[in-house]
Amino acid sequence: MAKITFQVDRCKGCGLCVGACPKKLIRIARDRINQKGHHPAEITNPEACVGCAFCATMCPDCVITVER
Amino acid sequence: MADKVLMKGNEAIAEAAIMAGCRHYFGYPITPQTEVAAYMAKRMPKIGGVFLQAESEIAAINMVYGVSSTGHRVMTSSSSPGISLKSEGLSYLAGADLPALVVNVQRGGPGLGGIQPSQSDYFQATKGGGHGDFRMIVLAPASVQEMADLTVKGFDLADEYRMTAMILADGTMGQMMEPVEIPKIEKKEFDKSWAVTGTGMGRKHNIVNSLSLAPAELERQNFERFQRYGRIQEKEAMWEEYRMEDAEYCLVAFGIAARVTKAAIDEARKKGIRAGMIRPITLWPFPEKALAAAAEKCVSFATVELNMGQMIDDVRLAISCKRPVKLIHRAGGIIPSPEEVLRGIENMEGGAEK
Amino acid sequence: MMVFERPHALLDVPLHYCPGCTHGIVHRLVAEVIDELGIEGRTIGVAPVGCAVMAYDYFACDMVEAAHGRAPAVATGLKRADPEHNVVFTYQGDGDLASIGTAETVHAAARNENITIIFINNAIYGMTGGQMAPTSLPGQVTQTSPYGRDVKACGYPVKICEMLSTLDGPEYLERVAVNNVKNVKAAKKAIKKAFENQLAGKGFSLVEVLSACPTNWGMTPEKALEWVQDKMIPYYPLGVYKDRSAKEEAK
Numbered sequence: 001m002a003k004i005t006f007q008v009d010r011c012k013g014c015g016l017c018v019g020a021c022p023k024k025l026i027r028i029a030r031d032r033i034n035q036k037g038h039h040p041a042e043i044t045n046p047e048a049c050v051g052c053a054f055c056a057t058m059c060p061d062c063v064i065t066v067e068r
Numbered sequence: 069m070a071d072k073v074l075m076k077g078n079e080a081i082a083e084a085a086i087m088a089g090c091r092h093y094f095g096y097p098i099t100p101q102t103e104v105a106a107y108m109a110k111r112m113p114k115i116g117g118v119f120l121q122a123e124s125e126i127a128a129i130n131m132v133y134g135v136s137s138t139g140h141r142v143m144t145s146s147s148s149p150g151i152s153l154k155s156e157g158l159s160y161l162a163g164a165d166l167p168a169l170v171v172n173v174q175r176g177g178p179g180l181g182g183i184q185p186s187q188s189d190y191f192q193a194t195k196g197g198g199h200g201d202f203r204m205i206v207l208a209p210a211s212v213q214e215m216a217d218l219t220v221k222g223f224d225l226a227d228e229y230r231m232t233a234m235i236l237a238d239g240t241m242g243q244m245m246e247p248v249e250i251p252k253i254e255k256k257e258f259d260k261s262w263a264v265t266g267t268g269m270g271r272k273h274n275i276v277n278s279l280s281l282a283p284a285e286l287e288r289q290n291f292e293r294f295q296r297y298g299r300i301q302e303k304e305a306m307w308e309e310y311r312m313e314d315a316e317y318c319l320v321a322f323g324i325a326a327r328v329t330k331a332a333i334d335e336a337r338k339k340g341i342r343a344g345m346i347r348p349i350t351l352w353p354f355p356e357k358a359l360a361a362a363a364e365k366c367v368s369f370a371t372v373e374l375n376m377g378q379m380i381d382d383v384r385l386a387i388s389c390k391r392p393v394k395l396i397h398r399a400g401g402i403i404p405s406p407e408e409v410l411r412g413i414e415n416m417e418g419g420a421e422k
Numbered sequence: 423m424m425v426f427e428r429p430h431a432l433l434d435v436p437l438h439y440c441p442g443c444t445h446g447i448v449h450r451l452v453a454e455v456i457d458e459l460g461i462e463g464r465t466i467g468v469a470p471v472g473c474a475v476m477a478y479d480y481f482a483c484d485m486v487e488a489a490h491g492r493a494p495a496v497a498t499g500l501k502r503a504d505p506e507h508n509v510v511f512t513y514q515g516d517g518d519l520a521s522i523g524t525a526e527t528v529h530a531a532a533r534n535e536n537i538t539i540i541f542i543n544n545a546i547y548g549m550t551g552g553q554m555a556p557t558s559l560p561g562q563v564t565q566t567s568p569y570g571r572d573v574k575a576c577g578y579p580v581k582i583c584e585m586l587s588t589l590d591g592p593e594y595l596e597r598v599a600v601n602n603v604k605n606v607k608a609a610k611k612a613i614k615k616a617f618e619n620q621l622a623g624k625g626f627s628l629v630e631v632l633s634a635c636p637t638n639w640g641m642t643p644e645k646a647l648e649w650v651q652d653k654m655i656p657y658y659p660l661g662v663y664k665d666r667s668a669k670e671e672a673k
Binding site for chain 1: 445
């Protein structure tokens with residue numbers, strides 16, 4: 001069971017994590033904005049996450065924490 | 069009395085720097101200061117120090133910036149065209165409030181100019197020496213002994229006020245040999261808690277930096293720096309007075325020009341002309357109080373300079389233009405003879421010939 | 423179990439970089455390496471002029487901000503001040519390292535100065551708003567090459583790793599990229615080696631990182647990573663350009 005956490009207000013919505021996720025679980029939340037005014041990244045199906053940390057590896061802003 | 073040794077001015081600077089605890093020297097060859105580098109190249113490896121011939125003056129001054137950031141004493145030396153290249157680094161040192169000793173053994177300019185002695189970098193040294201609002205402490209030796217003494221003094225002032233101290237010498241001072249007593253050093257402690265020495269995981273990181281994007285913060289830093297400069301102007305001006313007790317005619321000269329002027333004053337006195345001299349030892353801070361006091365009793369002033377007239381502006385300011393100020397000078401690497409200076413004294417306003 | 427979190431050597435503050443700018447990835451890799459080697463307390467970083475100018479606010483180790491292009495000279499001073507203790511790295515962009523600071527770069531390499539250089543090549547000047555860099559590709563449109571970089575008028579890109587590899591001085595030169603997970607992992611390995619070399623006293627180690635600048639390239643972050651893959655890597659091939667110790671060991 002893996003758990004990924006987004007530090008939402010640090011996210012700039014660049015989407016590099018979206019492309020990195022091998023299971024296509026991450027999307028940019030078009031329906032909300034964070035403190036900085038960006039649409040932040042979010043995980044759609046947390047149960048399916050395997051904790052590979054590819055998303056965090058590509059995140060330029062150290063937004064993502066991964067536990068397993 | 070300690071032993072005196074016969075040394076070239078450039079070598080005296082180098083040895084005094086070592087005595088003052090400087091173990092890092094970075095330079096680039098240029099006449100007429102290369103002996104400083106050559107001396108350091110010989111001595112530093114023997115005492116566990118670093119001599120490095122940099123790829124350029126620009127690199128040398130930035131290596132100085134690096135060592136200074138760690139809190140160690142460090143120096144570079146050059147001559148006029150090389151100092152122009154270093155002016156970027158001098159500005160950054162000022163902006164980051166880093167101490168350093170920089171030696172300029174001046175030659176004639178502008179451009180590549182010549183290699184003979186000159187004082188034509190007075191403006192560059194005393195009015196900033198790079199972009200932005202800043203000052204350097206400028207020390208002007210007039211003997212080989214002073215080349216040594218002011219080097220030690222320069223390191224202390226630089227550390228105390230966290231800024232660059234410049235030795236503004238000339239080709240004659242650099243090349244001439246005189247007996248010199250290498251000064252004994254009293255160890256002084258300076259606060260260097262700002263230095264980057266590694267956090268040791270025991271403190272917040274130190275940052276050495278001259279960037280400040282918020283105008284209010286940058287303004288605050290400038291005001292703080294100029295308060296410090298104000299203290300220096302108050303406390304650190306140095307000068308020598310020669311036969312000024314009863315002088316009617318006040319000559320102002322520094323470095324090699326002051327030595328020629330002394331001889332000319334002695335000749336003038338033989339002719340009954342009461343001439344005297346104020347010799348600034350610090351060009352910045354300029355000895356304004358001494359000049360202002362002289363303006364109360366002397367009828368006329370003249371500067372003797374190896375340039376087209378640079379210090380003369382500071383003399384006029386210091387005496388608030390209360391008395392006439394004449395320029396006695398040669399340029400291009402030529403030193404006036406005592407006879408030339410004597411003729412100049414005779415021709416001072418209100419003087420013997422008028 | 424925590425498998426991924428912010429490294430200690432990267433301070434917990436927001437980075438000012440544009441969305442999708444890969445400076446952030448490289449900052450993190452450097453910080454991870456500093457953590458793993460346990461050297462934060464004796465590391466001094468040198469920030470450049472350019473987009474990474476404020477890197478001094480991001481790394482937890484002591485930091486110095488250098489004049490444009492002068493970081494290798496400043497690093498030389500920092501290292502020589504206390505060579506046994508100080509671990510010194512510079513973090514520089516292409517304008518800084520390969521244009522205005524070319525002399526400092528070449529001579530630090532020639533001296534085999536025992537420092538680590540992280541060189542971000544994103545083929546453009548970012549901070550000033552997208553001008554032609556020494557590494558801009560032939561034909562690349564920038565603010566100062568609006569019709570595309572014309573090699574007849576303004577010359578060819580500077581290939582730093584290839585150029586420095588002709589010198590006897592440097593210990594280690596490698597070019598990596600941070601456009602996908604695999605390359606990011608390889609980049610970290612190279613950065614770690616570049617620091618380990620310094621700790622072992624081996625000398626000048628430079629890692630050139632092909633990096634993305636979506637804002638000034640006028641692309642989405644995703645497209646920018648593709649541009650690194652499709653345009654930059656063919657012109658700037660990845661790989662080890664020099665590894666003196668490995669070569670000597672092989673003999």
